[in-house]
Amino acid sequence: MEKYDFLFIQKKWQKYWEEHNFYRAEDFSDKPKYYILVMFPYPSGSGLHVGHCRNYIPADVIARYKRMKGFNVLHPIGYDAFGLPAENYAIQKGIPPKIVTQNNIKTFRRQLRMLGLSYDWSREINTSDPEYYKWTEWFFELLYKRGLAHENVSSEWWCPHCKTILANEQVIDGKCWRCGTPVVKKELKEWFFKITSYADKLLDDLNNIDWPERIKSMQRNWIGKSKGAEVNFVAVDPSGNEHNVPVFTTRVDTIFGVTFLVLAPEHPLVKKVTTRENIEKVEKYLEDAQRKREIDRLSTEKEKTGIFTGSYAINPLNGEKVPIYIGDYVVYSYGTGAVMGVPAHDLRDFVFAKKHSIPIKQVISPAGKETELNEAYTEDGILVNSGKFSGLKSAEAREKIVSYMEEKGIGNSIVRYHIRDWIISRQRYWGAPIPIVHCPVHGAVPVPEEDLPVLLPDEVDFTPRDSGESPLANDPDFVNTTCPVCGKPSERETDTQDGFACSSWYFLRYADPHNDKEPFSRDKVNYWLPVDLYIGGAEHAVMHLLYSRFYTHVLYDAGLIGFKEPFKKLLNQGMILGPDHQKMSKSKGNVINPDDVIKKYGTDTLRAYVLFIGPFDTDAAWSTEGINGVHRFINRFWNLFANLADSNKVLSFDSEKEISVVTDKWIRKITKQMESFKFNTMLSSFMEWLNYLVKISNENKDIIYTKAFRNSVETFVQMIAPAVPHVSEELWHMLGHSESVHLSKWPEPKGIHKEDKTDIIIEVNGKLRDKVKVAKGLSEEEVKEIAFASSKVEKFVEGKDIGRIIFVKDKLLNIVLKR
């Protein structure tokens, strides 16, 4: 018998598939389309790791399965090649990023091919290729033309290690998302994309996509919509001048309960309203607040400190005079930087009021009358002490009060968002240039479309700078140009685009990757998109996944595509942890390299193990013993099935029907598991199926020569082919087929009926007491008779009164005793 030579087999079939152009996606075929996409890799120097496998292998299984089911499958791959690590590595080694990236891509390509992934390689893309980034630039201009890109001088987060400005989404816990260095504020001129004008659309359409709730809730959170009102309080400064102080509130129904006002320390009014006798204390407080912020911005200590300014403000609704405080629990960048204090109905205000002995005035009550308050009552209720609004319910009061304020010109309804515009400028070399020319006369002018792409110069010192200036600024050949409008000497924009700009549209390019006239043909994109299934890590929840949705919405509004949401269904794969249950990292020395695993066990074992390791969307630890078990499984079916290879003996036994029944059962079960992405239990099913086949062939050596057994084996091989494509292809041919198993049709159950017996569970008081094998379809009376004949049942029933009988046909009989 032939030995299972996995390295030979995988090499042989990978070559065969490539030579015969398997897996090419056909534009506009008659078959139904299925677009399955994995988040494309960043080609780092360390190559592919097992984490990639957790995503790419299951995706490939689905792609192969869908092909067998008759779909026209698009399963593409490419490289998210612009970005800091390649550049940093390049700086370290003195090699241009372009070369570094090319080398890394070569490694990735080799490793991806080794995994036997069924990509359509003819559609491979690379975001750092001018043929690609030409269109990244083109989209920048599209956004610019649609009024969605603007330039602003502002103070934003800067990573001192990466030496670039970051978008808000890319600052995590006050640290750079890439390198973990604490960020600082830096004032620079930046380009912004107006994602804020899509906040509502991005929020609303979350309801129309099949994504994990976790990701949706993170996006909702990030967009952070809150409806409320802006109320104009009037502050009176020490010289008697009046100043307007708008405050933002979501609980305008509590407005009659305002007993103080708090300004953020940075609020410009602070200096104006502070009275002479308070000025010293206030200045000290501001200084302390400043220092505190720098020292521990992340402190969980939430003491409500504050200080009185000495001045008062008028509540425009009831004319009451309330003291103005300064407090650092008020954030200047959110809302108006000023808050009305309603201690009776807000937890923080309550604490603040207690601390500063400010009166607490109840205006909301659950029952509609004043009650004793020991803590803030933050629920909705019925208004009390609220003038003509008393007696209204909170929700109604909010509407009435807002209309009243609008009428009087003292306030209005307003919607606030947490999300801010997306800063696109990066002060780094290795990215897509921003296609803008700064003309002394015409200002920022987009580069004419026919002149795109603005090429990234090769010969340049790409070391990043602390100055906030891009390395490109030091290349006169790049910088100096003429204005596209007037021809006057002008300077190019030297910042490059955030790498996320490149990845915000790559899934569209796969539909038409070689188009040099436009980013994609509308027809092709409308044929292939939206993506039916997108698989990738959850870490991109509010970065890539939000930006891509934004681009897609913009393209829809621009009439370039016929759909608003890019990814119909999203799945997040779990992480693969080291054998020590820790995140894999070089420093911990617990990194598993796929190359080594393949050398030892072959690609099919790696694939099967990654599928078997645990539920697809949860983290799982790598186990050397675990992979051994899976390898053993593959060897076991190889050994059994290979027996049939050269034989054309055909025998016939009575037990054949049972084999067909079992085969049918597994077809149904495995298909279901495949459809619901339960790869771990799918592998278990194959193991059980094999255990059955082994068992019956141990009982009777000749059973393997029956038609039913051979059919079961062939069905097994076909169905496991998406998971372990090489060994199944080899066995399929050994079993006498000349066409690829991957071109065969996914097996359907033949509808062979199970034996007409079934196990019925007999319970007494809901406890299992006996199990009987009976003919199917027996009536309650018949089963009852059998049940009461059982000695096991009798023991529990004897001498007791029978209450009722629960009967589930062909399944269970429960005898309930009277108490």
Place this chain on the structure above:
RNA sequence: GCCGAAGUGGCGGAACUGGCAGACGCGGCGGACUCAAAAUCCGCAGGGGUUCAGAGCCCCGUGAGGGUUCGAUUCCCUCCUUCGGCACCA
């Protein structure tokens, strides 16, 4: 604090719509093969009790407590723990 996910043997994890808890795999134990070991193959195995022993039989058991139900890992309530996210958001 808020939002989300999850708690099942020694371990990873199964269980359809409320109906046999622990599939499958790992590790463990016993046996076969072998001079021996490895590999391979066959078998056992939730915990406890009863029993000389085995079969058998009984009790307990899905984070804790309560509820609904003939019957709950599954549904409801309260709580605890772990992980992930957001966080003075007014």
